[in-house]
Amino acid sequence: MSRIVYVNGEFVPFEAATVSIMDRGFLFADGIYEVSAVLGGRLVDNEAHLARLDRSLGEIGIRNPYPTEEWIRLETELVRRNGVDEGLVYMQVTRGAFERDFAFPPAETEPTVVMFTQAKTVARNPLAERGAKVITVPDIRWKRRDIKSVALLAQVLAKQEAAKAGVAEAWMVEDGFVTEGSSSTAFIITGGKVVTRPLSTALLPGITRLAVMRLAEEAGLTIEERLFSVEEAFAAQEAFYTSASAFVMPVIDIDGHELGDGKPGALTKRLRALYLEMAGA
Known part of the structure; x- marks a missing residue:
């Protein structure tokens, strides 16, 4: 059929x-x-x-x-x-x-x-069990990234760079700071705090981003909305990205820099579990 x-x-x-x-x-x-x-x-x-x-x-x-x-x-x-x-x-x-x-x-x-x-398998994605690797690429997009436009050539090129590198996602970088993923919102966990870039015209207001931040606050975690550099991401305790298709995806490696013990972190796994519970999985 x-x-x-x-x-x-x-x-x-x-x-x-x-x-x-x-x-x-x-x-x-x-x-x-x-x-x-x-x-x-x-x-x-x-x-x-x-x-x-x-x-x-x-x-x-x-x-x-x-x-x-x-x-x-x-x-x-x-x-x-x-x-x-x-x-x-x-x-x-x-x-x-x-x-x-x-x-x-x-x-x-x-x-x-x-x-x-x-x-598509979204709740029981095997990648979430082993953790995703990402690379960083220059952010070459237009200046109204808060609009979910079908003009996605820059994202297509970033995804292709990720595919060539054999990793799951590309995080885009402008002036040394991570803006967002090619099809996701980027987060790091450092000092026990969940850090993500504040909303502006520089990035898309992620729907899963918003839900995960709400769930994190309800769970007593501290959220910091601020810019973070690539170097800070390399040194982070944990990292993850969010989207409608990935939900909460643990990141275990950025540009070849292994995070923690190279496995999905405890706080990230907790946030994924909370999101899946909210989604009725």
């Missing part, structure tokens, strides 16, 4: 899904996307993802095509039709299709909406 996807108001077989070659997402990367995790057939922390989708659309002047309740209905139906027990729902909204021109098309142009599911 073919995977079912959603395109502009219709659930269709994957093979039948089409988008115009004049779509501005294709021509200009003029669009926004979101990804929500699925566990036990249920969406995880989904309303926060939809709120960020709405914010990102507003920041670049694209009309949100659906209210939150309709987004949830469509996602839930897509998960049901594909029988996804564990995995992801991808959502993308572009400014729509119109004759190629840099300026916005007429206001009445309908946004293009695409959604699909991916079956």
